[in-house]
Amino acid sequence: MSKTFEKLQPYLEKSMALQTARTLFEWDDQTTAPFEAAENTSKVVGILSDEYMKSLINDDVRKLLKKLQEEKEHKELTDTEKAIVKELAKTYEQLESIPPAEYRTFNELTSVSSRKWVKAKKDNNYEDFAPYLQKIIDFKKKFARYRVKGNKKPYEVLLGDFDECFMIEDLDIFFDKIKKEMIPLLKEVSKKAETIDKSYNYLNYDITKQKEFCKYLSGYLGFDFNKGVIAESAHPFTLQMHNHDVRITSHYYEDNLESAMFSIIHESGHAIYEMNIDDSITQTLVGGGASMGMHESQSRFYENIIGRSRDFWEPIYGKLIDTYPENLKNITLDHFIKGINKAAPNLIRTEADELSYCIHIIIRYEIEKMIFNDEITVDDLPKVWNQKYQEYMGITPSNDSDGVLQDTHWSWGEFGYFPSYAIGTAVASQIYACMKEKMPLEQYLREGNLMPIREFLRDSIHKYGATKNTNEILQDVCGEKFNADYYVNYLKEKYVALYEL
């Protein structure tokens, strides 16, 4: 190991430990902590965030980083070490210009505000959440402005935190294509979809049984319960302490069969990614997924491309019927597949079909751009939200819980995250196209043999963690960079076949 890199190790380890502690507090806050804990605990989180920042942003690390970036030293590094140095430089770009006191206050704020969001959503009361959202946005604008360089816009700084390969220009082209292709297709499909009876999905489904079936599903996909746990939270999410401790959550509704199942499949996709990251890089700066775009590609690959396919359900649909014979005994597999792929304009992103999903993302993307271009205020948000839904989906939320309050991301300060879902969705289609050329994927699914799929993803994507970015991975796996055409083609093919258009 290079001597300079060796000197860096204790700093990296310390920051890893503090970051892992913050992660655990986040998990605990969402799944366990009592309601009144937030205020005292946010002090703790604030201090840990401050220490995290100081563990990396200091003169010693700055000098070591500079040295490691210089050509002579850089040549001596292994590929993994080079990737760690690159990641450290990114962290510097993210944190160095932010005054520590502001960073700490911001972290205290988001430690409280995610809880305020839960309550506001439950109470359908946007006004209770608005002051927190205002503070979060003010901070994010300030932080983005500290960091912005050259011609970049503040919003691009935030986008880059989730996927460095996609800036406003790339996203505008991508989303214009989606709008042009998908909105007309959604209209056409949803007219035909009206005839599909999906009432079976909204009967009474015992929650204990749902939990059991979801656990089974997760294990079937490859979630390793020796390295992970499933819990409940208001908003499903995945989080990793390291590659031997990956955690997912779901929420369960008694009157909706699909909701928890597809949440669990989605989160299991994230979890399998993290569990497959190589032991040699876990607990380092490159020990997580490549990008949020890449991460969402894995969750949405499992959720949609696999999870909503007939081949996937063929070997296991019988088990679902056996779990709920009273509700499902007369629902054929074909009927069920049409049901889980029923496309129609809708209000809730996490419950959306594949065809309308990206429209939800486009709406959020456009709103976030407006926020960071100072074109709208926090007070305008519910109105703008509803207008966009009317414009693109043709429907308007009847309340803010189903509207502007539906997602948790802003309460954590995660502006710029949403596009990752759309990027991931498109990346998943691209990977799917090249996987089909390399293996009898449908046959594996019909045989209930998911291991070759998991191994392919592990060996070509997961194990590398963040040592490569999204486009580098796509180039290596598929021989070309991001190309949204695969996505458009995938959806067209799927829906034309399903709805006999």
Next chain:
Amino acid sequence: MSKTFEKLQPYLEKSMALQTARTLFEWDDQTTAPFEAAENTSKVVGILSDEYMKSLINDDVRKLLKKLQEEKEHKELTDTEKAIVKELAKTYEQLESIPPAEYRTFNELTSVSSRKWVKAKKDNNYEDFAPYLQKIIDFKKKFARYRVKGNKKPYEVLLGDFDECFMIEDLDIFFDKIKKEMIPLLKEVSKKAETIDKSYNYLNYDITKQKEFCKYLSGYLGFDFNKGVIAESAHPFTLQMHNHDVRITSHYYEDNLESAMFSIIHESGHAIYEMNIDDSITQTLVGGGASMGMHESQSRFYENIIGRSRDFWEPIYGKLIDTYPENLKNITLDHFIKGINKAAPNLIRTEADELSYCIHIIIRYEIEKMIFNDEITVDDLPKVWNQKYQEYMGITPSNDSDGVLQDTHWSWGEFGYFPSYAIGTAVASQIYACMKEKMPLEQYLREGNLMPIREFLRDSIHKYGATKNTNEILQDVCGEKFNADYYVNYLKEKYVALYEL
């Protein structure tokens, strides 16, 4: 605020945050983390422990502490600040002489070993746990030797960590009295107790219903679910993040009604103590209970003095019958009270009746003394354990899970803790005696009105946190220091009445 004390604040806050993080990892390890997480996570815990140590043990804090201990500065402090300075000095005594690298390795070790203990207990395999126990004991001996001063014995250093008021001399006198008084009484009582039919306790008790009833019990005692949560773990315990986040666990057995109920009452006693600590001192060095002895006095007051009394059950026994009518409809309240107070020689500390309980503690105390006097080795432990049970209880464990492996404490490195249970038990009797003079305690219980009891304990004990020690509290509440006679009298009176001796 004194300027010197003000300068100390950031160090105290940082150590509080790191300590709270360690607490959360402990909670998570016992209740949530997946099995294979331990190894990677122990690295994180090791680093956080190291940082915790460094946050307090450094030249800046050393100088500030010294200054605050000098007369002139000391006079300027408030009582709370004085208590914090005293507590900081104690922390210095505990940590200063231990080499940081050893402290970190020890914390990594206990982060893994508690998990090894769970497995060894489950598998009834002492040999799997012995190497870990050996390492833990080696560390504890070394640490104690670093700290020992004057004529003190190494074991006394450890005892002092849990209650500064009780050294070997005090405990020897206390335990000799117990042995002399209790062993003959236990023999007499257990002969009579044989006629009490307790078979109802070992019928089938649905675990979901047990959890519901335990939750009810906990709330009835005053556990505030806005400030606390209940979870499950192999060994019941209580732990606090701060006074607005206090957590307890229990374990549930389908074939034992009492076990979870009295665990929950016990842990609720600890929790109520922590929840009642004043807002002004939570998250400071004096923000926890006064001592482990004092803490156990509160848990055992609720568990035994209140929880096993007829008055306590009078208003709520009907609810228990309603929960399990098939098992309890023919069991009268008087029968139930005799059942929950059935005394007999037994093997499991946490399941023991009040009369035999302290004998369990004496056995552990004597063994710990032998360990730290280098009189026995780790290999001797199962044999010595079994011999002691035969000597004092007249019975021998048939396996190590019911013997030397039964308690979790040693796997955490907590040698010197056990006497706290006996101290607490005796302290509880002393407080009970003076409470009865000050309020119609039995009447409150019969009315199902626990608030005046809780308020008395809050105002005279809980709110002070660790600003007073055990004897100071007893002096203020009862007008005298620790006096074990109350305990002996309480047990004699109770059992003479119950068994008509």
